Amino acid sequence: MNADPADDTPPSTLDSPPIVTVRNLRVKYGKLEAVKGINFDIPRGEVFGFIGPNGAGKTSTIKVLATLLRPTQGVVSVAGFDVQRDPMEVRKRIGYVPDFFGVYEDLTANQYMQFFAAAYGVPFAEREQLVKDLLQLTDLSGKIDAQVDSLSRGMKQRLSLARVLVHDPDVLLLDEPASGLDPRARIEIREFLKELKSMGKTILISSHILHELAHLCTRIGIIEAGELVVEGSLQDIYRAIDIRRSVHIQFVETNDDLLKRVRAIPGVAGVQVEKDRISVEIREDELAVEDLLDAVHALGARIRMFQPDAMDMETVFMKLTEGKTA
């Protein structure tokens, strides 16, 4: 785990044992095997992006972690508690946002929050201030007495996120928290999740909006047809599947000798000459983009444009998955 997003994580948590452990998890619905023996760990304070097509087994896995589904086989633990043996202890340590709103439409935002504060055993005397603080954190202070039914989808989702924080859980399980939201609401949710990340919360988040996860996650797991295709930090995965990044360079003057010397730079996998520029493919584990710039500059070439292609999760996702379902 060497990606820069980990810089937000408190250093003391990096060496601690994983807060979520999934070992050989299998989930069957009758004859259908939705999850086929997956394994992964989530260290404390990390944001784990769970990616996969519809029907891949993401929600089943999250439901097992949320103690809503009994695994057919395997061992799953949260904060050291086995979900099958100590479900009640697990529940005290998780906050779960399902892939639908799950809100009581006929309550006010205040009553909704107070209900869950009571459900998690928050003392009555502390509740009022806690609810105010959480609604302020999610920018819903002005809606404290509004009926949940009257809130927009984005507000309802923010209210759900405020709700999972009432008992200050160690682990947040967020199943598609941004689905069905407009761009502004998605950005608001993303910013809020970044805030939670900076607070040191461990978050497991599934989403289809991959570039949002790329900005947020310290680790990802890609699941398809019930099997974990890959798991690790984004950089590790790029490296593992040998995805090369293209960098477009426009020189003031291009000649064969310069191209020959660019090809000779260690870490350059190939060079393609285009009409007004060259496209250099690099192996990022050997040569960082910044180092390529230095190396080209050292060759004495005058550079008019230097533009690396974005390395996005969609590329990884498309490369690793085939669109199969369980």
Place this chain on the structure above:
Amino acid sequence: MRFLATALPLLLKELQEQAVRKRTVVMRVVVAATAYFIFVIAFSEQFSNHRGSVLGRGDDIFSLVAGMQFLAAFGILPLLLAGSIAHEKETDTLQLLVVSRMSAWSILWQMLLARLIPFFGYLSLTFPLLGIAYSIGGVEANQILSLAYLIGLTSLNVAALSIFVSTIAVTTVSAFIGVFVLGGVFYLGPAILVEMFELYALRKTAASFFPISLYSEYYRNGVWPMVAASWHMWLTTIGFLLLARFFFYRRAFVRGTGLLRRVFSRVDRITNAANRQLGGIRFGGKGAGVPGDDRPVRWRELQRRGLDRSNHTVRLSLFLLVPAIGGGVIALRLDTRFTGELLSAVILFYWGLVALIVTTVSANVVVSERTGQTLDVLLTTPIPSTQIIRDKLAPVFRWIMIATIGFLVLYAMSDWTRGRAPIGRSGPLPSSYYIVLSLGLVWIYLPMLAWVAMAIGLRSKTRVRATVTALVVVALWQFLPLVATWMITVVASSRSMDTLFLVMLGSPMMSLAYLEFYRDGIGVWGSQPWVPFAVTFVWHLFVLRAARRWCLSRAAHRLGRVWITGSQ
């Protein structure tokens, strides 16, 4: 098929959905098996022992089949239709139908036909019995035509009433309660009013609102007078359909935000304003707007039904008690020789109403969370599963407490009005016996219904299924002991009245009716009138405890969360 797909797509979809459902087949088998079983029990003796004697007795079989068909029209059809539009509203699919090219009339008719066609399929299962009746003689062709006309019209009438209620109801629960309450008032109300106010000149017209009584017109005057006497059924059918059309768009997007709570909060605003004007005098108490220290589920369930504040509870009590006690007072004021019977009728009607509410609400308390997609979130909290289930039933038990006041007043009135019926040969039943037995029935049957319906709701995935199954089970429960009594009498040739009486009281309805109507004693359990009631109390307490235990023993599993054996 192509015609259906283009002209009546909703009808085709509904029929296709019903055709592939397992429960459609199960229902058909159950209906057919019940009909043939009753037939065999009723006529096996005549067919096996006195073959010659059955010739010309087709009328008996015909009457039995006709009775079963009318029972199905009043019992099964509302169950099929009450949830039709209301369920679409709950699942937010009605809006998809509304924005389609289908008109409101088209949607209503297709929904209606989608239930009537399978229902006529159920009725057709009894046709072979009608064939037997016709073949052994004693049945005229006109008789069969009259039955076909009347059962067809009755079905249409009940269907129109049901779809009208479904159109105005916001939830399937209110639709089911509404259909049976409105149906009871519509079909039986006129006859009861005529008897109460001794308007005997209107007796025939009032009775004709109950369609079975129209059938006697055929025997008296023939087919055409019977058809002529059914004019009001055509009129009311058209009326119900027009009302359904009128409310279709008006009620299509009404959200279920709790009518009572809205009424109460409006009243609160007025009383609070009055409080401000009058200084220290308070008309409305300030209740808990947020949950207390524990049991938030209980708070939520009481709050959503307007039972979380003491002043709301008092108002709701008045809302529930005024009609019951009012009915009793009217019966007393009339002071006819039937006052006692009228009071008994009011008591039984009140019983039916309270049992209907308890059953439908209990069946839905969990399944409504499931369909509203809020159950998963609730189940990830550390609230114990058994507490969730118990607290979910909190409003039901509060209603039972409120209803008890109504029962107490009605039973006191009834006891005051007349000398209590003797049980057996031991003389009149003392007042204390009557009151204690009656309240005992209230406090055993109603919680038992609540737990049985809760058990059914825990196994159901949709509100319609939970409600229909609970109502069917409760209805069967009323009749199965009677069938058992009949079987013992006919098949086992038992004439032991003591035993038969005990079996019969296995039906809660019979226990209540017995306590109300059997005035002269029937010669059983003469010196120990408490024995049959003790047995029925023990039996129903056993059922209550079994249902409760079933719900609570693996509560986590039944709610749908991870469970550990031995601890829920």
